[in-house]
Amino acid sequence: MTAPTLSAPPVIALLRDLVAIDSTSGSPGEAAVLRRVAAEFEGVEEARVAFAPGADGEPTALLVSPVVVGADRPLLVFASHADVVPVTDASAWTHDPFSSTVVGDRLYGRGASDMKSGLAASIVAVRDLLRQGAPVALAVSTGEEVGCLGAPAVVDLLAGLRVGAVVIPESTDGQVVLGHRGALWATVRTSGVAAHGSTPERGHNAILDLVTVLGRLDDLPLSSHADLGRETVNVGVVSGGSVPNIVPDVCEARIDLRVVRDDVDELVDWWRGQPEVTDVRVDLDLAAVWTPRDHPWLAGLDAPVSEAPASYFTDASVLVRSLEDGVPVVVWGPGDPTVVHTVDESVSVEAVLRAVEQFGHVGGRWAVEH
Structure with a gap:
């Protein structure tokens, strides 16, 4: 990986580190991503980090939540995944798929859009929000690309916590998508x-x-x-x-x-x-996922709401079965859906920076209202 320049914003430096980890579904890189995420919360006194171990003893999911959260304060959860789809022919790529190369406004690499950009933006936003005492959490699963295999472990980690809303920061080009089949x-x-x-x-x-x-x-x-x-x-x-x-x-x-x-x-x-x-x-x-367009929480989101559902499924299909009725779930992230799973997958640097700002705004508003 080319070393980030000193002037690179923290979220972009973090994104480059995440993309440089080959976390193809089923590989040791998935656990490596979870550990890299956990390292971002070292020294954050307001954060509690918990891993869910898999059958082989390696972590299969991660939850970062407030150390102290009142029973009457529901959590806004950002739920991401660590794995990426395989690179079938690295020679077809303009840049090494795990070099996290930046050219102009685009950062190239496997998982840049799906969904390490959303993960990186969530990490930075949640870390700052937790330091401010906001009731927010970050969940990260493994095996999403092969059937949401790690999502049940996320459900286990959330047991006993009250979830009030969920953001899945998948590739939506910055639009709020209300669900999927x-x-x-x-x-x-x-x-x-x-x-x-x-x-x-x-x-x-x-x-x-x-x-x-x-x-x-x-x-x-x-x-x-x-x-x-x-x-x-x-x-x-x-x-x-x-x-x-x-x-x-x-x-x-x-x-x-x-x-x-x-x-x-x-x-x-x-x-x-x-x-x-x-x-x-x-x-x-x-399960199918759908949040009604008239849900009041949507009015406070700092982004346009898509007219169409997502064509793909996400971990939300597992999470919704554990949530209380009426809890809104949206798919909303900086990734570019047109390049997901493709050769030369990439993401707009500007879109990632904007996502950090938007997620921070939504989390801050959530803290005030809850």
């Missing part, structure tokens, strides 16, 4: 009878059974939401058979349903009710 990922299996490929009539082809099932996708009982839009289905992976001269006895499809409902039993039951299907495994069940 949830996700139901399922593995659907059909089973047949193996036989020699030259005598297929002696067997039963599991692949053909699955093809028959997929031909009924238009019959899926998909719903719509006035703001989140219509539910969708994508057949992302199909696997079956081994060689051409054997009738396949097993075939599986991995299905991605983006949902606007919280109870997905009807959808799961549809798959299980297909006569050719022998097994359905739910791999991921994430």
Whole structure:
């Protein structure tokens, strides 16, 4: 990593340090990011830092909260994630993906937009707000990019604390996004009878059974939401058979349903009710998230409110199931959604600086009102 210049604002120096850590999902870099975040609160007497250990003993989530918070003072929580998606071909990048190179107003690197810029801005804002006695907190998870795996640990860390509002500082180009669809990922299996490929009539082809099932996708009982839009289905992976001269006895499809409902039993039951299907495994069940446009808290946010929901899901899908009814959750961060997960991912330096100011303003207002 090129060393930050002495004139670099603290949040940009911090962001460069975070981007320089290869925290690809499932790698040791995730825990390294959590420890780097914790180091930013050393010496902050008003901050309590807690880790949630994973099965291997490494931290899987982090919560920074006030040492003392009154029972009548709900917390404004900024919830980020530490992991990034893999770099598949570093040679395709103009700059090394973990060099955190700055050119003009852009800082380049894997995770610059998704979502280490939002994380860095949250760290700086929350640290300053805690020193002022504000009831704010910072949560950081791991494994978000592979199904929000660390978010349940964040829920555990928040147990016993009253949460009043949540900001997910994902890539929204500075707009306040009021929610997104949830996700139901399922593995659907059909089973047949193996036989020699030259005598297929002696067997039963599991692949053909699955093809028959997929031909009924238009019959899926998909719903719509006035703001989140219509539910969708994508057949992302199909696997079956081994060689051409054997009738396949097993075939599986991995299905991605983006949902606007919280109870997905009807959808799961549809798959299980297909006569050719022998097994359905739910791999991921994430809730839809939506904060009404007329929620009074939104009026105090220093940013435009998006007309559209986010296309992706976030840790909010896990967090909302632990919150009291009516707690607002928004997705709002400095990252550029057009470059997320791409070669030469980058973020605007100016946008990151603006996010620190905005988060500080919102947290200060929260402290006055709560």
